[in-house]
Amino acid sequence: MFHLAIEFARWLQSTKLGVGILESGWVYPYVQLMHFTGLSLWIGTNLLLDLRLIGVGRKLNTIPELFDALFVWNWIGFFIGIGGGFLLYSTAAITFTRNPAFQIKLGILIPLGVILHIYVQSKARQWGQAEETPGIAKLMGFVELLVWLAVVTSAILIPYFAAEP
Amino acid sequence: MLLRICEWLQHNGFIVFVNSSVVTASTLEIIHFVSFFVLVGSLVAVDLRILGLAARKMKSGSLVQYAFPWMWTGFIVAVISGFLMFAIDATEYLHNTVFHEKLYSLLFTLIFAIIIQKNVGKWDQSPQTPVFAKLIALLCLVSAVAMILMGVDVPALTGVG
Numbered sequence: 001m002f003h004l005a006i007e008f009a010r011w012l013q014s015t016k017l018g019v020g021i022l023e024s025g026w027v028y029p030y031v032q033l034m035h036f037t038g039l040s041l042w043i044g045t046n047l048l049l050d051l052r053l054i055g056v057g058r059k060l061n062t063i064p065e066l067f068d069a070l071f072v073w074n075w076i077g078f079f080i081g082i083g084g085g086f087l088l089y090s091t092a093a094i095t096f097t098r099n100p101a102f103q104i105k106l107g108i109l110i111p112l113g114v115i116l117h118i119y120v121q122s123k124a125r126q127w128g129q130a131e132e133t134p135g136i137a138k139l140m141g142f143v144e145l146l147v148w149l150a151v152v153t154s155a156i157l158i159p160y161f162a163a164e165p
Numbered sequence: 166m167l168l169r170i171c172e173w174l175q176h177n178g179f180i181v182f183v184n185s186s187v188v189t190a191s192t193l194e195i196i197h198f199v200s201f202f203v204l205v206g207s208l209v210a211v212d213l214r215i216l217g218l219a220a221r222k223m224k225s226g227s228l229v230q231y232a233f234p235w236m237w238t239g240f241i242v243a244v245i246s247g248f249l250m251f252a253i254d255a256t257e258y259l260h261n262t263v264f265h266e267k268l269y270s271l272l273f274t275l276i277f278a279i280i281i282q283k284n285v286g287k288w289d290q291s292p293q294t295p296v297f298a299k300l301i302a303l304l305c306l307v308s309a310v311a312m313i314l315m316g317v318d319v320p321a322l323t324g325v326g
Contacts, residue, residue, distance in 0.1 A: 032317040037205070037310055044206010047199075048235055060230050061223065069220035069228065073213055077206070149199060156194045160187055 009093035018090035028091070035084030041077025043148050045070045046117060050148075053120065053141025055133055063128035063137075067121060078114075101161045105154035113147040120144055171255035184253040197246040201316075203239030205309050207232040208278060212309075215281070215294060215302035225298075226289045233282055240275070250326065257325045264325070267315035270308050277305035 012018055021027045051057050052066050061069070089096050096102045120140050127137040174180055183189045213219035214228050251258050258264045280301050288298040320326045 029314065029317045029321040032321070033310070033314045036313050036317065040202045040205035040313070041209060042206075043199070043202040044204075044239075045210060047203055048207060048210075048232060051235065052231070057234060058231055061227060065223060066231065069214075069223045070210060073210060073219045149195070152198050152202075153191075153195050156191050156198065160191065 005097050009097040012090050013093040022091050031087045038077050038081030038084055042081050045074040050141040050145040053137050064125045067124040099158055099161055101154045101157045109151045116144045171259050174252040174255040180252040183249050193246050200239040200242035203235055204243055207236035208309055212302040212306040215298050224289045226285045229285045261323055263318050263323050270312040270315055273308040
């Protein structure tokens with residue numbers, strides 16, 4: 001599986017995509033911009049929703065109302081973030097694939113976070129119908145928040161880990 | 166005068182401490198990133214609502230009432246964490262024009278956010294969102310994105326940070 005990932009990374013890094021981004025000299029910051037703007041929408045709105053579930057902050061809007069309101073742009077942010085992330089990855093795919101922090105980020109934390117998020121979104125209407133937010137809703141909101149914090153942590157720690165052979 | 170303050174900051178024991186170890190430096194970065202995600206995410210959601218592109222079932226004022234306290238919290242935490250990271254290389258940032266552009270876009274974002282907060286109640290009372298409101302929301306969105314671009318441009322173009 002890892003061998004396949006390395007072969008894919010080797011191929012991707014040699015394509016015009018990865019090479020072009022690095023060689024152009026000016027594209028790279030815009031790729032980072034795409035990644036961070038998408039993530040601001042995705043993680044920013046995820047955190048707003050999780051905080052509402054946990055019950056911190058104002059309870060002016062019902063949970064389903066807030067989830068519905070932010071749904072489309074929450075996921076638009078995800079796809080913009082992933083798109084930017086893929087382009088960043090393509091510039092040094094082998095190094096990233098071998099990096100332990102990146103492996104944890106992409107291999108475990110992001111899939112876990114997305115699954116949790118889909119679960120939380122699917123349950124939001126039901127949880128919002130109760131007079132008091134159920135304990136499970138608060139717990140899932142808190143866990144999802146922690147997972148996204150862990151994703152950001154693993155991303156920031158990427159430069160501190162040498163690539164595994 | 167500014168140079169002396171920057172030199173003092175760079176050698177201040179606390180500033181050196183928070184930037185010196187992997188644990189403290191990466192914690193600062195994590196805090197800065199998460200807080201600006203909350204800041205930009207909240208603000209862009211509100212801007213999109215005012216522009217009529219998001220959350221149309223909810224009044225703009227309603228979304229502002231929920232999201233802006235988090236937006237301001239993110240703003241303050243991002244500024245504090247950003248300051249602590251700026252301070253260790255203060256003399257380099259002092260004359261860094263790209264960093265200045267980041268601060269200007271931060272200032273414009275702040276101004277537009279305040280205008281939105283003060284006027285959104287009035288805007289909600291009109292049957293159609295006023296053109297001025299949409300203009301402010303668009304400018305706010307552009308300055309927030311510019312702030313991120315300048316933020317990544319500082320290390321990318323000038324090698325600082």
